[in-house]
Amino acid sequence: MMIYLIIGVYLFITLLTGFIGYNQSKNTAEDYFLGSRGFGILIMFFTFIATNFSAFFFLGFPGEGYRTGFSYYPMMAFGTALAAVSFFVIGIKTWKLGQTKSYVTAPELIGGETQSPPLKIVYLLVMVFFTLPYMAVQPIGAGIIINELTHGEVPYFVGCALLMFFIVVYVFVGGMRSIAITDMIQGILMFSLMFAALILVVQYLGGISKANAEVYDKFPALFSREGANGSFTEKKWFSMILLWLFCVPMFPQMFMRFFISKDLKTLKQSAVLYALVPTILFLPPVLIGMYGHLVYPDLLSEAASPKVADKILPMLMNNPEIASPAFAAIIMTGALAAFMSTLDSQLLALSTMLTRDVFFSKKENETAAKDGFKNQVWISRLIIIILALIALSIAYFKPSSIFAIVKMAFTGLALLFPVTFAVLHWKRTHPTAAIASILSAETLYICLSLGWLPKSITFGFDALIPCLLVAVFVLVGGSLLFPKKELNHPILE
C-alpha cells in the first residue's frame, strides 16, 4: 500500500507542477514550444541535466559500475563535462540566431541559414530517425520499474501506459513551461535520491573507505583502467570521450534548450554548472554498482543474463538489511523522475520539429512566433498524442529492430555535428556539401553497425571516428569545390 502511495504522491506532484507551468503560459506558439525564451539560471540548469540524464543514469550507470568498474566514472564524467564546451561552440550562436530570426528547431535553423529546404529535410530525417526509437523505448523502462516496484502487482504494460498518460497530460497542456518546471523537481529528486541510495549502501558496508578497500581486495580488476570486462582499449577510450562532446548538443531536446535561455549570460552560466555536475553526480551510481559485488557477487556468472547487472540498484534497495521497503520505493521514484524528464522533452522536441518543419512553411513559422498562431500548438498537441501511441505500441510489441536503432542513436546524431558547426561558423559552407556530408557519414555508420562493412576499417576505434572524418572531409572538400554561396547570418558578422 505504501508503495502505491509513494508513486501516487510523486505523480500528483509532477502533474501539479506541470499545471503550474500551464498557468504561467501565454498561449502563443513560441511560449508553447520555448516558454517565450525566458528561462532563468535555476530552470536552465535543471532542465539541461534532467533532460540529458535519462533512466540510464539511474539503472545503466550502476549496471556499468558493476560490469566495468571504477574506470567507467572518469570516462563518463570527463566526457560529459567536456560536452559543456559544445554548449559554447554551438549554443551561443544558436541562441543569437533564435533571438533575431525566431528559430525554434535545429532543422529550421540549419535550413534557414543555408536557405536550403533539402538540407533541412535531410537534417530533420536523421534527427527523427534516431530520436523516435530512442523515445519509444523509454516507456519500456518505465513499465519495468513500476512492475518491479509493485512486485509484479501492476502489469508491465499498465505501468508503461500510466506513466505515458501523465506525461502526455502535462506536455499537452503546458508545453515547454510545464516540462521545464517539472524538470526542476525531477532534477532535484534524481540528485538527492541517488546520494541517499549511496549513503544507505555505504552505511551498510561500514563506510566508503572500508567498502573501497574490500572491493579492491576481493575484485581488484574493478579498479583497472581497461575495466573488469576489458571493455576499454586506448582507442575506445579516445572515441568514447569524444562521443559526448559531439552527440550531447545534437539531441533535438538538448538543442532546443539553447533557444530558451532568457539571455546569453544565463546560457553561459548553465554551461559552467553543467560541466560541474557530472563530476559530482556520476560518482554515486558507479560506486553503488561496484559495491553491489560485495552483496551480490554472482550477477555476471554464465547462468545470469548480462543485463541483470542493470538491476543492481533496485536489488540493493530491495535488500531489507540496506533499506526499508518504503524508503526503497522513494529512492526508485528517482528512476521514474529520470525517465520522465527525458521522455517529456523528447516528446515535445519531436512534435515541434514535425509541426514546424513538416506542416508549416518558413514564412508561416515566422508569423507564428509573433502572433500566437494557435494552429501550430494544436497540431503539435495532436502529434504528441500520436507519438505517445506509437511509443506505447512499441513498448507493447518490443520489436528487436528498435533496440538496434537505439544503440546507434548517439553516434548517428553526433555525425550531424560537423554540419551544424560549419553552418554556424564557416560562411563558405555549401548546402550540397552539407547534404553529402550527412548522407555519406550516416551511410558509412549504418553499414558498419549492421556488419555490411568489415570492422577492421575502423582500426580499433569506435565507428564514430572514421565516420566523423568522412563527414568533415566531404563537407570541407565539397564546400571548397562547389561555387561559393555565402550563408545567411548577418547577426554573426
Next chain:
Amino acid sequence: MPLLKKPFFWMFFFFLLFFLAMDFWQWEQSIQMGRGNFPNYFYYFLILQLCIPIAIYGMSKLIENPKS
C-alpha cells in the same frame, strides 16, 4: 593577461585537457590507492574535470567582454 583574452588560448587549453584525459602512460602502471581508498587516477581526473567548468567560466568572461 592578454593571452587569456585570445580564443586560441582557450581552444588550446581544452585540447590540452582532452589529451591529458588520454593518460595511457598510467594504464600500464599498477593501481595505487589514495585517500579514502580511491585509486590515484580518481584524483587525477577530479582535477581535470574541475578544470573544465573553471575554463568555461574564464572563456565566458572573455566572450562577454571581447574588447576588454
